[in-house]
Amino acid sequence: MRAALRAEWTKLWTVAGPCGLLLGLIVATIGLSAAAGAVVTCASAGCDPLGPGLVGVRLGQAPAAVLAVLMISGEYSSGLIRTTLTAVPRRPVVLAAKAVVLAGVVAVAATIAVLGSLAAAGTTARPGDGTTLRVTGGSILYLVLIALLGLGVAAVVRDSATSVGVILGLVYLFPVIAQVIGDPHWQRVLQRIAPMSAGLTVQATGDLGGLPLSPWAGLAVTAGWAAAALVAGGLVLHFRDA
Template sequence: MTAATLTPSPTVRSDARLTFPRILRSEWIKLTSLRSTLWSLGLIVALGVGLSFLVASLGFGMEGASAPDPGAVVTTATIGVSFGQLIAAVLGVLMVTGEYSTGMIRSTLAAVPARLPVLAAKSLVLFLLVSAVGAITMFGSWAATYPVLDAQGLAVGLAEPGLAPALAGAAVYLGLTAVFALGLGTLLRSSAGGIAASLGVILVIPTVLPLLSLAVDWADEVAPYIFSNAGVAMARLPSTESVEESIGQTLLEPGLGGLVVLAWTLVSLTLGAIALRRRDA
């Protein structure tokens, strides 16, 4: 009696290697699947375009103008940044503190023991998404205000030197603001603390410095290098030297302003990365 022999079936190996693109995909799904993310991004666009159209329609900043003013056009198109940066900051904080509050961060860090790739993936996904929405907002604001300003003979096209880079600079600033807040949220691991710290840097410091300049001389020298003032510099037309803007402070050139905002963001991310590596989830 012969025994039947079974041919062993080949073992199918699944490629389950942990790669950075897979971590990126995971963070993209987590961020874009939240309803709050979609509402926040939609609010950035709606506020930005709506405020720009309202300002252009009412003629604010254009009083007495009889010829196209590229600087005024940029200011009108980017006026929504004032509110957009606050929404971007809150979104950045909640991207990480939301996981801490639900306990999901434990599963995330268990899947990625190195931890730092998680923060890098969150930063990249958040920056690209918010910057893209910022670009839609800024160029959409320019497009929405163009017919209004054109009827008054004040419109300026995108071919105007420096106009498109200024709008792009505003979009990148929103993206960096979100990542800056992400770093603070990772450091503090608290939604309330992260939001308070982020808005403190964005809103409180620019308010306090002018008052401080009445008592000390160095406050005026420091003012151009604070986060939000450097962000304003990113969204303006370049000139041969720093100029006094409507905020009453000297601003940096756009490129230097971008480097300053990037430096603030890297410091925030570095502090967050140190905390993420050293503390338990």
């Protein structure tokens, strides 16, 4: 496992793409949040003080997902996957190493992005407040889980363009469908099972009783998507020829 981790770390930092995508995650998240903070004021008593500072997570998740896809599908397109599996014959170890390295670098970038977003948006929340800690930590975990979901999808699909389409469709298409459907029951069902709609309930600060899921339960739904994708990806990697 140690050798596999070292190999994945080396591969990640010896090409230009991952660095650009991690920077894109940070810039996209902070940029959109700063723009939201510039146009949204929080003067009323019922206003969410953290809302403008967190909206950028919805955009920042896209570079995180693309990075995850390229970590494995890029090896299939270049043929490097054969070398990887020759060096580390235990295929589940390969996927586990990729997941650990991916989670680590996305967590660092997500921390910078989320904290930078809250500062750029001029939020008034107290740093030591329990709700602030939950919202901040939950947003970072959400970005990590979306990246792991992308890794699992790419391990199943293998093709980069198709994998990116699948993961972005899973993330962004569910909320659109929920808005189009007129039936409130099915709207709520989609909000409860969609990886983004459910996961981002962790950012809620008010009217928690009116949410489709509680904040941590919603994040658990996203974790379930990521876990299922990784298990499926591990099985495909194990049984299918490279």
